[in-house]
Amino acid sequence: MMHLIEGGGKRLRATLPWLVGKAVGDSHSGLLDIGAAIEIVHNFTLVHDDIMDDDDTRRGLNAVHIEYGLPTAINAGDAMLAIAFERLVGAKGLDHKDVGAMVNRLAWMVRRVSEGQQLDIEFEDRIAVSEEDYFEMIEGKTAVMFLTCAEVGSRMAGADDETIQCMADWGLAVGLCFQLMDDLIDVLSDSDTLGKPAGSDLAQGKRTLMVIHALSQSDSSELDNLKAVLGKGEDATQEEIDLGLLALNKIGSVDYAREKAEMYHSKAHACLDRLPDSPAILALRELTDYQLKRIS
Amino acid sequence: MMHLIEGGGKRLRATLPWLVGKAVGDSHSGLLDIGAAIEIVHNFTLVHDDIMDDDDTRRGLNAVHIEYGLPTAINAGDAMLAIAFERLVGAKGLDHKDVGAMVNRLAWMVRRVSEGQQLDIEFEDRIAVSEEDYFEMIEGKTAVMFLTCAEVGSRMAGADDETIQCMADWGLAVGLCFQLMDDLIDVLSDSDTLGKPAGSDLAQGKRTLMVIHALSQSDSSELDNLKAVLGKGEDATQEEIDLGLLALNKIGSVDYAREKAEMYHSKAHACLDRLPDSPAILALRELTDYQLKRIS
Numbered sequence: 001m002m003h004l005i006e007g008g009g010k011r012l013r014a015t016l017p018w019l020v021g022k023a024v025g026d027s028h029s030g031l032l033d034i035g036a037a038i039e040i041v042h043n044f045t046l047v048h049d050d051i052m053d054d055d056d057t058r059r060g061l062n063a064v065h066i067e068y069g070l071p072t073a074i075n076a077g078d079a080m081l082a083i084a085f086e087r088l089v090g091a092k093g094l095d096h097k098d099v100g101a102m103v104n105r106l107a108w109m110v111r112r113v114s115e116g117q118q119l120d121i122e123f124e125d126r127i128a129v130s131e132e133d134y135f136e137m138i139e140g141k142t143a144v145m146f147l148t149c150a151e152v153g154s155r156m157a158g159a160d161d162e163t164i165q166c167m168a169d170w171g172l173a174v175g176l177c178f179q180l181m182d183d184l185i186d187v188l189s190d191s192d193t194l195g196k197p198a199g200s201d202l203a204q205g206k207r208t209l210m211v212i213h214a215l216s217q218s219d220s221s222e223l224d225n226l227k228a229v230l231g232k233g234e235d236a237t238q239e240e241i242d243l244g245l246l247a248l249n250k251i252g253s254v255d256y257a258r259e260k261a262e263m264y265h266s267k268a269h270a271c272l273d274r275l276p277d278s279p280a281i282l283a284l285r286e287l288t289d290y291q292l293k294r295i296s
Numbered sequence: 297m298m299h300l301i302e303g304g305g306k307r308l309r310a311t312l313p314w315l316v317g318k319a320v321g322d323s324h325s326g327l328l329d330i331g332a333a334i335e336i337v338h339n340f341t342l343v344h345d346d347i348m349d350d351d352d353t354r355r356g357l358n359a360v361h362i363e364y365g366l367p368t369a370i371n372a373g374d375a376m377l378a379i380a381f382e383r384l385v386g387a388k389g390l391d392h393k394d395v396g397a398m399v400n401r402l403a404w405m406v407r408r409v410s411e412g413q414q415l416d417i418e419f420e421d422r423i424a425v426s427e428e429d430y431f432e433m434i435e436g437k438t439a440v441m442f443l444t445c446a447e448v449g450s451r452m453a454g455a456d457d458e459t460i461q462c463m464a465d466w467g468l469a470v471g472l473c474f475q476l477m478d479d480l481i482d483v484l485s486d487s488d489t490l491g492k493p494a495g496s497d498l499a500q501g502k503r504t505l506m507v508i509h510a511l512s513q514s515d516s517s518e519l520d521n522l523k524a525v526l527g528k529g530e531d532a533t534q535e536e537i538d539l540g541l542l543a544l545n546k547i548g549s550v551d552y553a554r555e556k557a558e559m560y561h562s563k564a565h566a567c568l569d570r571l572p573d574s575p576a577i578l579a580l581r582e583l584t585d586y587q588l589k590r591i592s
Contacts, residue, residue, distance in 0.1 A: 048374060052367035071348035071417045074370060078344060079410035081377055085403035089396045100385045100395040107381035114375035121367045 001076045001083075003067060004043050007059035012287070013149055014039035016171075019287075020153030022280035024163050028156040030091030037088040037106060038149055044080035045113055047073055052121060053204060054233075060195035081110065102152065109148045116140020123207040124231060127215075134209050135176070142182070143175025150174075163275070170271035170284070177264035177291045180257055183208040187245055187254060189295055199241040202248075205231025209260060210253040222247040265292050297372045297379070299363060300339050303355035308583070309445050310335035312467075315583075316449030318576035320459050324452040326387030333384040333402060334445055340376035341409055343369055348417065349500060350529075356491035377406065398448065405444045412436020419503040420527060423511075430505050431472070438478070439471025446470075459571070466567035466580070473560035473587045476553055479504040483541055483550060485591055495537040498544075501527025505556060506549040518543035561588050 014035040021027040049055075050063035051073055057063060065073035088106055089099055119137035123129045150171030154164045185194065186201045187210065201208055214226055229236050229244035248254050268288045275281055310331040317323035345351075346359035347369055353359060361369035384402055385395055415433035419425045446467030450460045481490065482497045483506065497504055510522055525532050525540035544550050564584045571577055 045374075048370050052370055072414065074344050074348055075410050075413050075417065077374075078341075078377070079407050079414075081374070082403045082406035082410065085381060085399055086407070089399045089403070094396075096392045096396065099399065100390075100392065103381055103385045103395065103399050107378045107385070110378035111375050111382070114371050114378065117371050118368065118375075121371065 001080050003061065003064050003076075004046055004058060007061045009043070009059055011039060013042050013145055016146070016149035017153035017156070019280055019283055020150045020167055020171075021157035023275060023278060023284055024154045024159040024167060025157040028158070029093040031153055031156055033087055033091035033094075034102070034152055034156065035149070037084045037091070038109075038145065038152075040080050040084040040087065041106065041110060041113075042145060044077045044084065045117070047077040047080065049117065052117065055200065057195060057197070098156070105148060105152060109144050112140045112144040114140075116142070116144075120206070124205040126207070129207040129212055131209065131212055134207060134212055137207075138176060138179040139172070142179040143172050146175030146178065147171035166271050166274055170268050170288075173264045173268035173271065174288055174291060177261050177268060177288075180209060180261035180264065181291050181294065183210060184254065184257055184261065185295060187248060193295055199245055202226075202229055202244045203232055203234070203236040203241055205233075209257045210248050213253040213256045214248055214251045217251050217253075220247075220251050222250045226251075261292065265289075297376050299357065299360050299372075300342055300354060303357045305339070305355055307335060309338050309441055312442070312445035313449035313452070315576055315579055316446045316463055316467075317453035319571060319574060319580055320450045320455040320463060321453040324454070325389040327449055327452055329383055329387035329390075330398070330448055330452070331445070333380045333387070334405075334441065334448075336376050336380040336383060337402065337406060337409075338441060340373045340380065341413070343373040343376065345413065348413065351496065353491060353493070394452070401444060401448060405440050408436045408440040410436075412438070412440075416502070420501040422503070425503040425508055427505065427508055430503060430508055433503075434472060434475040435468070438475040439468050442471030442474065443467035462567050462570055466564050466584075469560045469564035469567065470584055470587060473557050473564060473584075476505060476557035476560065477587055477590065479506060480550065480553055480557065481591060483544060489591055495541055498522075498525055498540045499528055499530070499532040499537055501529075505553045506544050509549040509552045510544055510547045513547050513549075516543075516547050518546045522547075557588065561585075 017035040017038065018027065018031040021031045046058060047064045050058055051065045051070065055063055056066050061067070063073070064076060068076070085103065085106065088102060091102075094102065116137050116139065119133065120141055123133065123137065147168050148171070150167040151164060154167040159167070183201065183206075186198060189198055191198045202211070211226070211230065214220070214223065217223065225243040225247040229240040232240065265288060269285065272281060272284055272288065310328075313331040313334065314323065314327040317327045342354060343360045346354055347361045347366065351359055352362050357363070359369070360372060364372070381399065381402065384398060387398075390398065412433050412435065415429065416437055419429065419433065443464050444467070447460055447464040450463040455463070479497065479502075482494065485494055487494045498507070507522070507526065510516070510519065513519065521539040521543040525536040528536065561584060565581065568577060568580055568584065
């Protein structure tokens with residue numbers, strides 16, 4: 001259970017509820033516990049996702065199922081999810097009347113993540129995946145976790161409904177930007193920086209926005225290079241992967257996805273602009289900008 | 297998520313909280329929801345256990361990972377766990393002040409199941425597993441779920457602390473009896489009745505009480521037949537499995553495990569004897585007896 005956590009990670013989700021709480025009001029003593037619960041859920045999803053996606057490395061370490069074997073990895077993930085709920089209901093200063101709503105929210109989040117992950121799995125075997133499908137998938141798989149951090153943080157800190165909605169919108173936009181950038185980084189970064197093989201999404205047949213965009217440009221001569229590697233899995237050579245990545249660039253799909261990421265980045269900022277300035281808001285602005293700059 | 301649930305099963309855990317509630321007092325309107333939550337957790341553990349144990353069939357159906365593939369099976373199990381918590385906090389008539397304790401109890405149960413499952417996994421590669429280790433393992437893997445059903449059922453129905461403890465003791469004893477019988481049934485029943493291959497525990501190297509007992513009888517000439525098949529996995533022939541099962545019988549390990557099951561059966565009855573007779577208590581007595589009679 002500690003393997004990936006000790007590997008580091010950005011720990012964004014651990015910090016966000018507390019930070020959002022600070023940004024909107026008086027904060028709440030339980031928000032670090034709630035952040036811990038969400039971060040544990042996040043790490044649980046990584047343990048299981050690496051099995052589902054057949055990824056061998058994560059955070060520069062062996063994935064848990066590589067290090068400890070498949071049964072232990074499945075089981076460790078399950079226990080982590082249980083511990084997240086234990087941590088949540090044990091949150092400092094959590095009022096009886098709020099426990100049900102909080103547990104419901106965390107459980108809803110986990111279910112939405114599973115639904116997004118399931119779309120991700122099913123898209124690999126489908127040719128026709130639309131942009132709309134893609135955004136539905138990443139909203140579940142990635143963005144609801146940010147949304148939940150922001151919503152729970154502002155609600156627990158005593159914000160009014162309008163402010164809670166504003167922060168939830170920010171979380172959703174940042175989360176969508178985050179996943180778009182995650183897909184871009186897989187294409188643009190190198191394996192050492194990533195802590196996992198670059199271009200692996202392509203070989204695995206992941207329907208990223210770039211791939212969806214490229215496949216819709218039916219007149220491009222570059223498409224064959226993309227189709228040659230898409231979903232080829234472990235049989236894909238490095239040369240094939242590189243040609244596929246180059247195709248995404250030449251077709252303009254990388255730029256297309258980057259523009260979408262920038263659009264959600266702007267949307268996220270527009271939400272923050274509605275709140276009064278404070279050190280916490282400044283941190284949220286930096287965190288929003290960081291999504292576009294990060295390389296891993 | 298519905299695959300195994302539609303396959304049937306005994307649905308003991310779904311009914312138990314309500315039945316125990318009836319047996320000790322006024323019952324509670326939320327006990328069927330709570331039973332549903334625990335039954336969903338149980339089914340989630342089956343989905344993941346069949347992957348971990350490499351079992352292909354369950355309830356006469358393909359295991360979920362055989363029917364839908366590994367990624368979907370892992371993901372479906374994860375979502376089921378989330379849904380169980382959603383169901384729990386949505387239980388009819390559940391008081392604000394009880395939600396935290398209930399969620400904590402369900403999460404504790406899931407964690408204890410994972411801990412028991414982990415011991416089960418690790419024992420397969422260990423020669424020296426003691427009876428004490430075995431009982432620690434099955435307490436987590438199996439018995440805490442029955443204990444939780446009984447404890448939660450009696451607590452929600454408003455029983456006093458002594459009665460709650462009495463029912464928790466009953467749940468623990470019935471759960472231990474249940475797992476001992478599960479191990480015995482794998483040895484004594486046939487594949488058609490089981491809905492999965494008979495003797496598979498042996499080939500897989502499971503450290504059941506029978507195997508632990510047999511391995512401790514170092515002077516038996518039958519031991520070689522047991523050791524020849526233990527942990528041989530899919531390479532084990534039916535003849536080798538049959539010889540191994542025969543060895544367990546001849547060494548007296550089957551009788552030994554059955555005596556232990558009968559001991560917990562008596563213990564469970566002793567708990568029920570402390571409560572006043574009622575139709576619900578009669579049902580719990582029958583359910584306790586059923587453990588010794590069931591063949592699948």
